[in-house]
Amino acid sequence: MADYGFDGMIKVSFVPTIANLSAPTAVELTAGTPLEDVLTPDGLTISSDTANIDTSKLSSTYTSNIIGRSSFTLGIKYVRGSDAKQMALETALIKGANGYLVVRRDKVASIAWTAADKVEVYPCQVGEANPDSPAPNALQTVAIPLTNTAPPKTLTNRAVLA
Numbered sequence: 001m002a003d004y005g006f007d008g009m010i011k012v013s014f015v016p017t018i019a020n021l022s023a024p025t026a027v028e029l030t031a032g033t034p035l036e037d038v039l040t041p042d043g044l045t046i047s048s049d050t051a052n053i054d055t056s057k058l059s060s061t062y063t064s065n066i067i068g069r070s071s072f073t074l075g076i077k078y079v080r081g082s083d084a085k086q087m088a089l090e091t092a093l094i095k096g097a098n099g100y101l102v103v104r105r106d107k108v109a110s111i112a113w114t115a116a117d118k119v120e121v122y123p124c125q126v127g128e129a130n131p132d133s134p135a136p137n138a139l140q141t142v143a144i145p146l147t148n149t150a151p152p153k154t155l156t157n158r159a160v161l162a
Contacts, residue, residue: 004106011104011113012036012044012076014092018100021121021153023162026113029102033092035076036109038085040141043077046103046122048154074101074122074146079139080131093144097126101146105155118158123150 015032018024035044051068078089092099103120104113113119127145134140153159 006041008109009106010036010044011107011109011111012039013102014089015100015102016092016098018102018121020162021100021123022159024100024102024119024121024159025162026115026117029113029119029161032099032102033088034085035078035089038078038081038083038089040077040079043141044103045073045075045077046101046120047073049073072122072148072152074124074148075143076101076146077141077143079141081140093126093129095126095128098149099124099126113161115161117161119153119161120155121153121159122146122148123152125149 012035013029013032014035015024015029017031018028048070049072050070052065053068055064055066056062076093078086080086080090101120101122101124103122104117105120107117124146127147130143130145132141132143
């Protein structure tokens with residue numbers, strides 16, 4: 001079995017509208033703002049955390065738990081510039097904008113969204129842009145936090161394009 005790499009194998013878009021979170025369409029995703037060509041190599045942050053619920057009792061001699069709520073930390077980091085793709089990102093991802101961060105893994109990023117693609121879909125709201133500090137010999141980059149606003153379709157429970 002082959003291992004998966006990252007380079008060139010992740011397609012990411014910020015999509016304004018998706019009618020069915022479990023079965024987005026290629027038309028909906030194509031209408032979004034593509035991000036993979038402007039994000040830094042480490043510019044996609046998706047991490048989850050699962051809380052514990054203590055099930056111990058007064059008579060317990062050890063702590064027992066079951067899983068509780070899950071939460072997600074989402075964000076992007078992009079390179080600023082005057083390219084059309086960079087400008088589209090800055091226009092779409094303004095503070096307070098609502099939409100969906102959609103991620104396809106393990107397929108060449110330049111291939112268009114197609115039916116049967118498995119994707120992660122994170123309903124989100126855009127936070128305040130955070131420009132990085134100036135540095136010599138560096139491109140201008142900006143980090144944008146995204147707040148997860150509803151239960152997502154995750155890597156372990158992906159949506160399938162209709």
